Amino acid sequence: MSERHISELGDLTDPDAPAYLRPCGLAGYAPEQLKRFLRTMLLIRTAEEQIAEWVEQKHVHCPCHLSIGQEAVAAGVAFALRSGDRLFGNHRSHAHYLAAGGELYGLLAEVLGRADGCSHGMGGSMHLRSVACGFLGSVPIVAGTIPVAVGAALAAKMDGGADIAVAFFGDGACEEGVFHESLNLASIYALPVLFVCENNQYSSHLDIALRQPSDRLARYAEAHRVRATVVDGNDVTAVARATADLVDAARIRSEPMFLEAITYRWRGHVGPKEDLDVGLRRSMAHLAAWKRRDPVLRLEQALLAAAYATADELARLRAQVRTEVQEAAGRALRAPWPATSDLLDFVYAPQSE
């Protein structure tokens, strides 16, 4: 840890803090909605476990950045959005794409490099889109889509409706200059954009304590007079509740909002390994502690405690999702490769004759 670093997040970053090991709070959400949260998180986790397996089996060779452990952020944020909103992601966006409603088969075919992929096999894991769902693109340049989302919010404001834009990014992106430019621009132009910072406390390999003087990223939003909320990112209902408040305000007041969700990734920066992070050994004890703050488990525990679901029902849901992923994966492995002509055909827009 740098001598300059202070922790302002307190127990939110302490995996042993009891307050954040408790089951999710369920107030305000109907059982069916809570089960949809669970289903979305299970879908993300199971799909990524499938992708991780493919990487190990060498079916997939493109860099895959997995968000297992962070599923509640995407699932909670997406719930507060509606058709017409525009979403942008980063290098770690399988979860954002799926939570936005992107097709599972399109994701799996894309990481395999097949023509049926959501980006026509041109993108692999790091370049995803589902225009039909408003997921306009994820790209791996850190902070690359943050100003693009601000522009999508500018377009929404020019349209005169109440649509908003959403940018998903990590704590590392907050160290890029364009992040600060984007907050300033969105604030002075009063643009309806939700900045979603998934603070998993690590860049590719380096602890935030070695990168920033504070672990609380919302301070940057406040510096630009952007309203910010810091939330337990492993509690899906807390994320959904905080997002709904911010999104409502963004729509009504046409202003930027900032959500900081504290979370932790279970796998390395890239690839399926738990113990390695871009060549560095991770603390397995720290990881084990964070796994106890499992967003899926905490929702399941809450559902059982409230008698909203039985253990059998939850087991059935897991099995259903597993079957769905296996079926889509099987199809994706049989999907056709892109035509070699696509290499040049996608460089420029098709020409009129």
Add this chain to the structure above:
Amino acid sequence: MHRSPSERIGGGLCYGQAIRDGFAWLMSRHPEVFAIGQGLWSPWYVGNSMTDLDEEFGRHRVLDTPVSEAACTGAALGAALCGYRPIVIHPRVDFMLLAVDQIVNQAAKWRHMLGGQPAPRLTIRGIVNRGGQQGAQHSQALHAWFAHVPGLRVVMPATPADARDLLIASVLCDDPVLYIDDRWLYEEQQAAAAVRILDLAKERPVRMRAGSDLTLVGASYSTALAVRVAEQLALRRLSCEVWDLRVINPLHVEEIVASVACTGRLCVIDGGWRSCGLAGEVCARVCESLPPSAWRAPPLRITLPDAPAPTSAVLEAGYYPDVESILARVTASFGA
């Protein structure tokens, strides 16, 4: 309120004013077009090329911005993905470099890496603003860098009519376009001409002057130089054909190859540096296309020296190619 169209200025089209005409034409016909960039509400930054557009079309469509090249270019890209056709203005190419991620990594590759739609229908206007002892960070012409990048169309108009019509074509094109204009051209005049609606993807080099002894090639300001050099050489009984490239990415040289096949001599003039530059690219492509027997002399590149722009007047005087220095180089290489 409508400003005087450029046809009324001196009875013809003037380059800087023609750019403004292009903006006005676009904004009056296409509600999805807007302009964003630094200095647009006090556009001394951009000569006479955007005067009072904010008054004519409103400040909601002509946005002045914070000092944030990267965010503003990215924002223009984001709006372009949501149905608009923005034009983001960088009053100097040097400062545009702060937005290179958004131009090169994002806009140029968006269609390809995401397998098609949505199209980034974005125009980036970069202005070359040289001379005046402004020095190394206020003077650069870096078109060759950007023309290296697949997916980014790069446009360099040399004439007033092209300045207007290629701006319109850039904005109406469904690809990201870097439109580069040079302030040394802003006073260029030509006879009035009606707007021509061009499909940028189909635009080709244009022959500015016919000739039989030497093919001169330029783009933007170097085309204007080439025309003047050709006029001088004609007095010395050297007949020059002058070609204006107009669009340097994707680069088309078939017409120039055909010209050199007749003249046997090629001189490419470029306002950029020599190494890995536009002049070298044109020479290489023509050389690849013609047998050694087609050449009556080796090709000649006339570029900036490989040094940053100086500030001192005495150094600056020798830095930029002008008609006299080009004539001397051409005469030394080809005789005349």
